[in-house]
Amino acid sequence: MPQLVAICLAGVILPLSFVSGSIATPVISRELGGSAQALSWITNAFMLGFGCFLMAAGALADEVGRKKVFIGGVALFALLSGLIGFSSSLLWIDLLRAAQGIAAAAALAGGSAALAQEFEGRAQTQAFSLLGSSFGVGLAFGPLLAGLLIAHFGWRSVFLSSMVIAVLALTLAISRLHESRNPHAAGIDWPGTVLFTAMLVLLTSGLMAIPEKGLFSGEVMGLLAATLLLLAFFVAVERRVRQPMLDLSLFRYARFIGVQALPLATAFSFVVLLVLLPMQFIGIAGMSEQQAGLMMMALSLPMLIVPLLAALLTRWISAGIICTLGLVIAAVGLVGLSQAIAGQHMPATLLPMAVIGIGVGLPWGLMDGLSITVVPKERAGMATGIFSTTRVAGEGIALAIVAAALAGLVAHGLQSGHLAGTAPYANQAVQRLATGDLQQTLRLLPDASATQLVPIYAHALQHLLLWLAALTLLSAVIVFAALGGRSQNRLARSKKPLCEADQ
Known part of the structure; x- marks a missing residue:
């Protein structure tokens, strides 16, 4: 079915974007320079944005519509991939990769939820099996595809190819995917989402600063202490919110x-x-x-x-x-x-x-x-x-x-x-x-x-x-x-x- 193909195409480009970034990083370093820490953010920023907003994206899909969130995520992913492909600044690449991770979270959450509504019973099991296989395809062939593209067309082609696949998935989804939402959705736990995101950003920043600053430097210790403080606030908030982002029980x-x-x-x-x-x-x-x-x-x-x-x-x-x-x-x-x-x-x-x-x-x-x-x-x-x-x-x-x-x-x-x-x-x-x-x-x-x-x-x-x-x-x-x-x-x-x- 076209809607399954659309979601599976998105399932290919998400791991493809992750593994391709690691292959492209040495070439980006040779062309654009930048510190080792800034280069590390090419991969880490994507994973951070993805991890921080995945649960919030799922709640948003139930609230406003799974198709809307999927299409919005894939469209934003395509746009950001194109912008990365034409970027000449390492700082902008890092920032765009973080935003790309957020778009990936919306695409995965919206697509998975939409897929659950499109199929039932055995057909649903087979559909999710194909989605899992599409993740495997992106993971297995991502490094080889990235290497071939870089060898023949340069590192920018890695991100531009993701844009092309995303546009194809978007075209199929707009015309064939059905809209659905949860009428009893409780909305997004914004306090929990903000605290969780800030906590992960501080933790990742602190860990990545260790090679340059040292584990016991004031900056690193401050970031890790702030992470623990936000964790305490996060737990306190989630235990009191009626519909928490994270059910700690x-x-x-x-x-x-x-x-x-x-x-x-x-x-x-x-x-x-x-x-x-x-x-x-x-x-x-x-x-x-x-x-x-x-x-x-x-x-x-x-x-x-x-x-x-x-x-x-x-x-x-x-x-x-x-x-x-x-x-x-x-x-x-x-x-x-x-x-x-x-x-x-x-x-x-x-x-x-x-x-x-x-x-x-x-x-x-x-x-x-x-x-x-x-x-x-x-x-x-x-x-x-x-x-x-x-x-x-x-x-x-x-x-x-x-x-x-x-x-x-x-x-x-x-x-x-x-x-x-x-x-x-x-x-x-x-x-x-x-x-x-x-x-x-x-x-x-x-x-x-x-x-x-x-x-x-x-x-x-x-x-x-x-x-x-x-x-x-x-x-x-x-x-x-x-x-x-x-x-x-x-x-x-x-x-x-x-x-x-x-x-």
């Missing part, structure tokens, strides 16, 4: 918390690699953007197949066990990847990347369904909204944490090698090397050589990957404790809501 249930651990685990074991590995391949190993895109397919291609396999496996094995097993496999892959990176043998990274993709693909195909089954049916909408926000906001925060950790490891390596202790631009050199900008690092450290800097970066990335493996294993333990004890099929036959069993 759901966090009383162990199984619900276990589900929230899944997107956080996949963020640290998979999503951050979509940014880290292109920096390694392009900036450190000297590959072209096209070659890096091909390499990244080893990580992302399993996402087209493994989630479907995971759904089939739930006939015999509980979803919690499958998710736990997937995280353990991903952790093994991260350990293998760390060893390949240590030796700077890029072909050797392909197998562990594929193992990580397979491991993460197992929970990836089950997380959304689990987010609904662990709460009573009447609270499924709120549970889905919380899960989606945890996923997107968690990915943005994970990127900021990993960037700060890598910069700290790089700084330690440069200091141990006595390469940056007295250099006038030592701090800038740390940030540049942490983002994989080897050439600019060599300019800032004239006494250093590539043969000295590459092992330092490799050693830092190796240790970071080992920490990510440990975090993934810890997440597996949490998921098993919360979700692994019962078969999903037995739970489906239970007369009690899942959360009642946890009380």
Whole structure:
């Protein structure tokens, strides 16, 4: 159906925009310059805008109409993609990427809600399965497409191609998508939305300032303290609002918390690699953007197949066990990847990347369904909204944490090698090397050589990957404790809501 095609096209460009930005960043740096922190915002600003407004966009769709919100989001996404493609200022690119994230939130929230109204029963299940597959297509082929476009047409074509796909989705949606709204919608929780957004902005800003300012600097400590203060205000407001943006009472249930651990685990074991590995391949190993895109397919291609396999496996094995097993496999892959990176043998990274993709693909195909089954049916909408926000906001925060950790490891390596202790631009050199900008690092450290800097970066990335493996294993333990004890099929036959069993 044309309306399904329209929403699936939007489903392709959202992950495509995320992964393409990480491939394009090194080229943007060469053309427009800018600090390492400003370049990091190309990806982080998009994820921050997306995560902050996803739940508000869902409430807005119920209030004013799902079609209106979807069309408005896709139209704004197309406009902003075009503006980014013609921008000549890194500051404007960062700001436009943040706005693009907000547009993406509206497109996803409106499109998903509209899709639920267009189909019923088995057809609805198949429609959402196709939407999930479209996310996988954007994720799997985004790096390769970005690399090809950059190689032949420049980095601007990456964003202009997203604009073309968005316009096509918009054309189909305007003529074929039906309007619907919730007549009992309670409106948007504006106090909660504002506090939540401000809290995430301050937290992300504080984390991203660590490489430049230091963890215990006044600026970073001030931002993190302000984040905690806003969190306290947010909790207080949400407990008193009649229709809160975030129903905090759901966090009383162990199984619900276990589900929230899944997107956080996949963020640290998979999503951050979509940014880290292109920096390694392009900036450190000297590959072209096209070659890096091909390499990244080893990580992302399993996402087209493994989630479907995971759904089939739930006939015999509980979803919690499958998710736990997937995280353990991903952790093994991260350990293998760390060893390949240590030796700077890029072909050797392909197998562990594929193992990580397979491991993460197992929970990836089950997380959304689990987010609904662990709460009573009447609270499924709120549970889905919380899960989606945890996923997107968690990915943005994970990127900021990993960037700060890598910069700290790089700084330690440069200091141990006595390469940056007295250099006038030592701090800038740390940030540049942490983002994989080897050439600019060599300019800032004239006494250093590539043969000295590459092992330092490799050693830092190796240790970071080992920490990510440990975090993934810890997440597996949490998921098993919360979700692994019962078969999903037995739970489906239970007369009690899942959360009642946890009380």
